[in-house]
Amino acid sequence: MTEERKETNQEKTVDDVVGGYHAVVLRADGELGVESFDTRDELVARIKALVDHDVTVFSFAGIRLNISKPPFRHLLTPWGNLPLFDIPKESLEPDDTGYLGFDPIHLEAPPEIKTPGAQKSSVNTGDFFSDEDDNALNVFDNILPDPDS
Numbered sequence: 561m562t563e564e565r566k567e568t569n570q571e572k573t574v575d576d577v578v579g580g581y582h583a584v585v586l587r588a589d590g591e592l593g594v595e596s597f598d599t600r601d602e603l604v605a606r607i608k609a610l611v612d613h614d615v616t617v618f619s620f621a622g623i624r625l626n627i628s629k630p631p632f633r634h635l636l637t638p639w640g641n642l643p644l645f646d647i648p649k650e651s652l653e654p655d656d657t658g659y660l661g662f663d664p665i666h667l668e669a670p671p672e673i674k675t676p677g678a679q680k681s682s683v684n685t686g687d688f689f690s691d692e693d694d695n696a697l698n699v700f701d702n703i704l705p706d707p708d709s
Contacts, residue, residue, distance in 0.1 A: 575599045579623040583607060588614035596624055 581603035583595045597603045603619060610617055627644065628634045634641040 578621045579620050581617065583622075584623050585610065586616040594624070632672040 575598065581600060583597075583603060583606060585593050585595060587593075595606060597606065599684045600621075607619065609619060623638060626636045628636055628641070633644040635644055
């Protein structure tokens, strides 16, 4: 609504009340699009520009309700967002373990996790912690200070 109408308290125009004008345009190549306009005049001008072209147009007035991006799509409305997915009731059972890994009941083996840039350690832990060496933990004697000294 323009400032002039607000100041003079004139009644709202149709464009003020409708919430927008839209044209669903289907092109001959199968491309589909929605074009939105603030005024009837803008919508009429666009439709006039499409006359005699190989398109199909469906026009309407009102509030366009968009859909959010995935993964959890919602219908976006001025009155709130409405989920477009169902949450199975059985999945709402609490899991006291907190474990987020694979489900062994439904999978034969856990998925292989690949971390880009991850490398194997160059340290051979078998040298330090073998069952054959009774003094395996003595490796730390040179690193940790002796508490008796």
